Amino acid sequence: MKVGYLGPSASFTHNVAVKAFPEANRMPFANITEVIKSYEEGFVDYAIIPVENSIEGSVHETLDYLFHQAEIEAIAEIIQPIKQQLLATTQTKKIEKIFSHPQAIAQGKKYINAHYPAAKIEMTASTAYAARFIAEHPEENFAAIAPVAAAKEYGLEIIAQDIQEMDENYTRFWVLGHQKRSFDLAKLNQKVSLALTLPNNLPGALYKALSVFAWRGIDLTKIESRPLKTALGEYFFIVDVENKNDTLVSFALEELSVLGIDYKILGRYDVYKL
C-alpha cells in the first residue's frame, strides 16, 4: 500500500503518516497540490495533507483545491499537537537568517522578535525543507523553525525548544482515500465537511443553510467563507458538522438541495488524535 504525504521526511505530515500507516510505503511530495494529485492520478492509495491549524487557521491550498478541482473525500481526520523548535547546525555562531514555512514563522514570531529581532526571515515550502536547507549550508549563519524529528533527520541542534506562540497548538490533517478504514489511534468523534455554494436569488441564503442544521440540533464545529475567485464578496462556505446521527445529517443535506443550496461533500470521517 502506498501513502503520499506532504514531505520531506521529518515533516509534521510525515509524523502523521508514520503513526497512521506504520506498515505502508510512505512517499513524500513537494507541496500539497502534488500530494493531492498523486492520489487523484492513482499513484498512491491514500494521501495525507494538513487542513487547519488552531492558530493560523485553514490551509487554503488544501481546501481550495478540494473545492475547485477535485472529486475526493477525506475518510479520516487526525489531530496532532504542533511543537516548533529553533534548529541550527553546530557551526552556526550568530543567527542571521531564519527559514521556515509561513505558518511556523507566524507561530514563532513572538519568540523571534524577542530573541532575534535583527534576523532576516525566509519563507520555505515546509518546516522540514527549512531544516534540510540549513543542514546543507552549514557555513552560513542560518537557523530553521521545524519539528523535533527534523533535528534528528538532518543532524541539527535544538537551539530553543517549543517556541510556538501558544501551548494549545494543533493541526488537523485529512486522510484522502477511496475506502473508509479505521486507525489504531484514539478516536474522538465523527464529522462531515461540506462546501456550500449559495444561490444569488435566495435572500438570507446562508441563514437558511444554517437553519437546516440548527433546528435539527446538529452542531457546527466550523464555518468559514472562502472567495469563489469570481468577484469580491462572492464566497463558498466550508461547514463542518458533528455527525452524531447519519440519518439526521442525510435529511439536512436533502433539505439543502430542496432549498436550492449546492453542497459538495469534502469529507465524511472519524476524528482521531495523536
Added chain:
Amino acid sequence: MKVGYLGPSASFTHNVAVKAFPEANRMPFANITEVIKSYEEGFVDYAIIPVENSIEGSVHETLDYLFHQAEIEAIAEIIQPIKQQLLATTQTKKIEKIFSHPQAIAQGKKYINAHYPAAKIEMTASTAYAARFIAEHPEENFAAIAPVAAAKEYGLEIIAQDIQEMDENYTRFWVLGHQKRSFDLAKLNQKVSLALTLPNNLPGALYKALSVFAWRGIDLTKIESRPLKTALGEYFFIVDVENKNDTLVSFALEELSVLGIDYKILGRYDVYKL
C-alpha cells in the same frame, strides 16, 4: 497630515494612498503590523492597509491584529482592481527565480506554471519589495511579480502584462483614522464590520447572531471564522453588514449584547472604488 501605508513606494497600498490623500505626507512602513502600530502610537494621522483580496481571501495579519490587539476603527474602505505584471531588468536573459508577495505568487501561479515551470519561487514581504530587490541585483536572472507602478519606480521592463489568474481581481483596503472623512472617489455603499465572539453556553449561538441581522433584513456581505488562538475549533467571526439604516444596525447590535454575544466594531465606513 501624515498617512502611513504598506510600502515600499509603488506598492498597491501606495497607489491607494496617493489617490485618497493626494496632498498628504505619505510614509511607507515595512509590514502591516508596523503600519497599524504607527497609527496606534500617533505617529501618523491615517493608516492604509489591505484587508481582503477577491482571489486569496482575507489578509489575516490585518484582521487578527485589529481583533486581538488594537482598539481602532476603519473609517473608509477603498476597493482597487489588482493587475499583476512580470518584471525584469534589461540584463535578465533567462528567468531562473521569481520574487513576489505570497498573494501575488498565488494569483500568478497559473501563468508561471505555464511559462516558467522550472523557475524557483521566492516569497517577499510585498510585491514592491520584490521589484526593488531584483532591480538591486541586475546581474542575476531574477524576475518579480508587481504592479505597473513598480516598473516605473525601479526602472524595470514589463516582460508579461496582467498575468493575474482572474480578471475580476480586487483588493479591499481600509483607512484607519480617528475621524470619519470623505474622499474624492466614487462612493458605493456603507458597511459595518464586526468581530463576534460567541458564548460557549449558548447553543446555536452563531445561528442566533445571524438571526439578529436576518429578521431585520440587514444583508451580510461577508462572514468568516478565524481561530481565537486558544484551542482548535474555537473561533471569532468577522461579519460585514451592509448599513442602509444606522438605527436598524444599532438595534441589531443591542440585541447581540442582550443575547450575550460580544462584538467588537472593526469599522464603520463608506466604501469607495478606485
